[in-house]
Amino acid sequence: MQRLRPSTEGTGEDRGQVGIGTLIVFIAMVLVAAIAAGVLINTAGFLQSSAQATGQQSSDSTTNRIQVVGMTGDHFTSNSEVGVVNITVKRAPGAGNVDLDKTTVQWIGPSGSYYQLAAGGAQGEPDGRFVVSTVQDNDGSQPVLNDVEDRFTISLDLGESQEINGATTFGEPLPEGETATLRITSPAGGMTTEEVVVPKTLSGESSVTL
Template identity: 40%
Template sequence: MKITEFMKSKKGASGIGTLIVFIAMVLVAAVAASVLINTSGYLQQKAATTGKESTEQVASGLQVISVLGKPSGSAIDRVAVLVSPNAGSGAIDLSQATFSITDGTNSYIQKYDSTAYASAAGADLFADAVYWTGLATTSTEFGIAVVQDNDGSVKAASPVLNKGDIVAITIVDGTTLDLSPRTEVSGKIQPEFGAPGVIAFTTPATYIDTNVIELQ
């Protein structure tokens, strides 16, 4: 009888040990599952954010609509580059953009001058003087003339381009660039992120009076 009782108690002790091990395994599995769920959630959010940023980086950028020039004597001394955002582009802050231009001999990199800002909405691209007044006058700065801005996002202090906006990037040549006839000119407007707007043209063989001409 005593032996039977002893065997029964031994089986009970073995069962308790197995139960403890089982509970420990369940707890470890629960902790591991919690870690995996949290990690997968974080990675999913990170992947979504990275994908969105990558899409904006690829889709964003500037497109050049046209390039206008205003001759003075035997050379062009003022240039306006009309730009707008690419289709699907995010907002672009032009105060953080750079404009590089070269005539094959001289090269300049320019930043935005907030004092060289004008609103030219509804103006004649080839005749109205608003494009050609109040512009930046140094080789290190460019101005902005607003052509189309329905939501008012392109301000002097923070010129932000978004869908549907069109502005003219304006520079005054003076004696910095050689824009005499038959000169090959190239450059780009590089936003803070996204694809740049590229310019490439050859100035005409001759200039007639001071009429504004389309270069690209």
């Protein structure tokens, strides 16, 4: 009589095969989860760095501004027009260092809108170039406003007749009673806006407050 082999169904041998399959699936799930976690961590780090950079730029554009201390006009033309505008500036409260050589000045007057760059500053093709001179600078940092006591003067040369060495002229002289808008933008993007108002008469004056 032939002896029949006992059936292995439901024995420990089958349970071992099932266990190995489950282990393989588990390991695959762990690998996928690890890869996904790495991607999420890298993405989170990138977003955090971008948010910090954006926040810093926004803060700089708000705080790193130039404050205008005073404005004067001189070099009057024969038609009683202001030929040179001098803007004395300092660092605004809470601002960091401001390099005037990298600062942009926009002049909006009766003859049009013009962009100015510093005479010794950034490359480009502006409508004109302004000159920076020192009023007070204890550590010789000109043209960088790096101290609350620093005072520099930005001089704009209006018209075709050059009145300031190193400057490039632009626009037209400003007549009596006329107004213009001045926008000074620091390298960080902080903007200062001022109104330039010429007195109704310049007769008998060599320089006037604007």
